[in-house]
Amino acid sequence: MNMSRRVFVESMLASGVATSLPSFAPPTTLRPPPPVSTALTINGRRHQLELDPRVTLLDLLREELDLTGTKKGCDHGQCGACTVLVNGRRINACLALAVAHDGDAVTTIEGLAEGEALHPVQAAFLEHDALQCGYCTPGQICSAVALLEEAAAGAVSAATPDVAQLAPVSLTDEEIRERMSGNLCRCGAYPNIVAAVRTASRRRSS
Amino acid sequence: MRPFAYARATDVQGALAAARDEEVMFLAGGTNLLDLMKTGVERPARLVDITRLPLGAIEERPAGLRLGALARNTDVADHPLVRTRYPVLSQAIVAGASPQLRNMATVGGNLLQRTRCPYFQEPSFAECNKRTPGSGCAARHGYHRMHAIVGHSEQCIATNPGDMAVALLVLDAVVQVVGPDGDRAIPIGEFHQLPGDTPHLDTGLRRGELVTAVDLPPPAVPRSSYLKVRDRASYAFALVSVAAVLDLDTQGVIRQARLALGGVAHKPWRVPEAEQVLIGRPAAEDAWRAAADVALPDARPLRDNAFKVELARRSLVRALTTTAALA
Numbered sequence: 001m002n003m004s005r006r007v008f009v010e011s012m013l014a015s016g017v018a019t020s021l022p023s024f025a026p027p028t029t030l031r032p033p034p035p036v037s038t039a040l041t042i043n044g045r046r047h048q049l050e051l052d053p054r055v056t057l058l059d060l061l062r063e064e065l066d067l068t069g070t071k072k073g074c075d076h077g078q079c080g081a082c083t084v085l086v087n088g089r090r091i092n093a094c095l096a097l098a099v100a101h102d103g104d105a106v107t108t109i110e111g112l113a114e115g116e117a118l119h120p121v122q123a124a125f126l127e128h129d130a131l132q133c134g135y136c137t138p139g140q141i142c143s144a145v146a147l148l149e150e151a152a153a154g155a156v157s158a159a160t161p162d163v164a165q166l167a168p169v170s171l172t173d174e175e176i177r178e179r180m181s182g183n184l185c186r187c188g189a190y191p192n193i194v195a196a197v198r199t200a201s202r203r204r205s206s
Numbered sequence: 207m208r209p210f211a212y213a214r215a216t217d218v219q220g221a222l223a224a225a226r227d228e229e230v231m232f233l234a235g236g237t238n239l240l241d242l243m244k245t246g247v248e249r250p251a252r253l254v255d256i257t258r259l260p261l262g263a264i265e266e267r268p269a270g271l272r273l274g275a276l277a278r279n280t281d282v283a284d285h286p287l288v289r290t291r292y293p294v295l296s297q298a299i300v301a302g303a304s305p306q307l308r309n310m311a312t313v314g315g316n317l318l319q320r321t322r323c324p325y326f327q328e329p330s331f332a333e334c335n336k337r338t339p340g341s342g343c344a345a346r347h348g349y350h351r352m353h354a355i356v357g358h359s360e361q362c363i364a365t366n367p368g369d370m371a372v373a374l375l376v377l378d379a380v381v382q383v384v385g386p387d388g389d390r391a392i393p394i395g396e397f398h399q400l401p402g403d404t405p406h407l408d409t410g411l412r413r414g415e416l417v418t419a420v421d422l423p424p425p426a427v428p429r430s431s432y433l434k435v436r437d438r439a440s441y442a443f444a445l446v447s448v449a450a451v452l453d454l455d456t457q458g459v460i461r462q463a464r465l466a467l468g469g470v471a472h473k474p475w476r477v478p479e480a481e482q483v484l485i486g487r488p489a490a491e492d493a494w495r496a497a498a499d500v501a502l503p504d505a506r507p508l509r510d511n512a513f514k515v516e517l518a519r520r521s522l523v524r525a526l527t528t529t530a531a532l533a
Contacts, residue, residue: 033209053212053253056240076241077307089280089309095240096310099212100233100255143306155284156300158440163289163296181440182304 036099042067043111051099058082058093061108069109069138073184080183083139083146084108090146092182109138112145121145121200130196132187140183144197147179148204171201208249215256218416222386224254225414232256232416234276235310237303238319246329247337261314261418264288271422275314275382279370280305282313292422294430294449298373301434304441314417316370317381317397321408321472323353323364335361336405351510352443355518356502357471362405363508365469366398367443372468373432375476376449377422385415394420398473408472429454429532433525434468435517444469446518448525452489460484460493465525467518470502477501480522494526 035050042065051060058075061067061084073081075094082093085107112119118126121144131137151169159178160169169175176197177190185193215221225232229251233239242248262276264285271291273282282288283299299308302316311319325331325344333342345353345363353363371394379394398409411417434447447468453461463484467475480497487493498519505515 031209033211036212053210054207075244077237077304080304080306083306090306091310092237092304092306095237095307097212097233097236097240097253097255100236100257102214147305150305153284155280156289156296157305158297158300158434160300162293163283163300164293166286166289178440179305182306 124196124200128196130192279308297432302369362401376464
């Protein structure tokens with residue numbers, strides 16, 4: 001491409017597309033694409049990164065930042081092992097491109113405890129023995145943390161008796177199971193996971 | 207994953223300008239696109255990230271409710287005006303995917319998720335007319351319990367897995383689109399298309415076009431609900447789903463009915479024969495059965511999914527019973 005990087009970037013800015021890419025020509029080889037500047041705040045710490053756009057948030061956390069608490073299960077959004085909180089909301093980190101989260105704040109399982117004091121959901125999981133092999137547990141816990149926030153905000157679920165009634169959420173076991181359904185546990189520790197979430201929910205509201 | 211160039215669009219015109227060429231795709235929630243890119247089913251050369259465009263609002267307007275194309279599924283389902291005026295839409299959204307995915311997925315992305323089947327998703331099956339036009343259909347001679355019972359073609363028997371779009375169909379939603387050749391307003395019933403001889407096309411959207419919003423007309427009918435029947439209680443695609451809207455007069459006689467099925471065709475499927483049968487009848491069990499009996503007159507089930515025809519009819523009866531009982 002016979003265009004200086006500056007001219008290219010300026011022309012892209014003028015057209016409403018901000019990019020650090022030197023070329024828009026379709027790649028003809030399997031060379032890695034040019035890196036993209038991305039700023040992320042992860043567990044309160046700011047990271048300024050130059051990233052291959054193909055890197056998922058999950059792979060960034062595990063492979064580049066050594067935050068291996070977040071697990072890779074299916075890598076296709078079907079198991080929930082990679083659940084993290086982005087700006088307070090739970091997502092599947094395996095289906096998120098890290099570059100698409102420029103400016104976002106990410107909380108992983110490593111960011112939940114306050115020093116040595118476990119997060120109340122972590123404590124409830126321990127108390128109820130809500131795991132067997134433990135591989136899905138970081139995702140389960142991050143998911144449960146978000147679940148409690150969502151329920152407090154009155155969010156609906158498929159177990160909500162009447163969505164048209166703007167009523168506070170009552171976290172019955174049926175509601176907990178439905179709201180945790182994005183997190184699979186191959187060991188089948190579900191009964192104790194439900195118990196842990198129920199305990200954390202009751203403590204939060206008492 | 208094929209290497210791709212990545213750019214962040216900062217306004218709609220910039221996004222359109224960046225999407226003029228072939229092999230460009232817009233990235234919103236990414237839940238379907240990134241999944242398919244990992245397996246090589248989707249191979250864009252460039253991704254234009256549109257998540258920063260100002261298209262995320264849910265706004266009340268004189269003509270109804272406007273859902274911005276980038277409004278997250280969770281935010282639509284939880285919105286008080288959606289819950290109280292269009293409960294079928296709130297129910298349909300929370301019937302789909304998982305909380306994590308609904309936090310990522312957008313209105314526009316949900317509409318544009320691929321109509322798909324397991325053979326499409328797995329490139330080790332060489333045959334898939336949707337993935338590789340002209341290559342054949344592995345599902346036709348494979349296992350097709352989940353596949354279409356109506357509107358399919360020799361070329362493709364995949365179903366659209368969306369729940370939201372089934373609800374939008376009974377709400378007479380309109381999809382707002384901008385593109386290089388101007389703006390278009392597409393009725394939701396014309397947005398998705400049947401496979402015919404072009405199974406690689408799920409919608410009539412043209413190259414470079416961008417969905418900006420979905421408009422819901424004011425709800426003339428207060429009773430609506432969504433029923434989803436599936437192999438497990440949550441986080442699974444529908445075998446059959448039903449979106450139902452009923453308008454009853456004070457005597458309990460049916461003035462109007464709008465019914466659509468999910469999980470049965472390449473697109474959300476309206477059942478006008480069943481709707482017609484209901485008009486003027488008292489809202490009661492025999493009316494639901496009469497409607498179910500005439501639904502899907504053109505059903506052509508396959509070897510493994512004949513059960514879906516009866517399942518769809520019984521699901522219609524159950525959905526109508528539930529909807530009529532709403533206050």
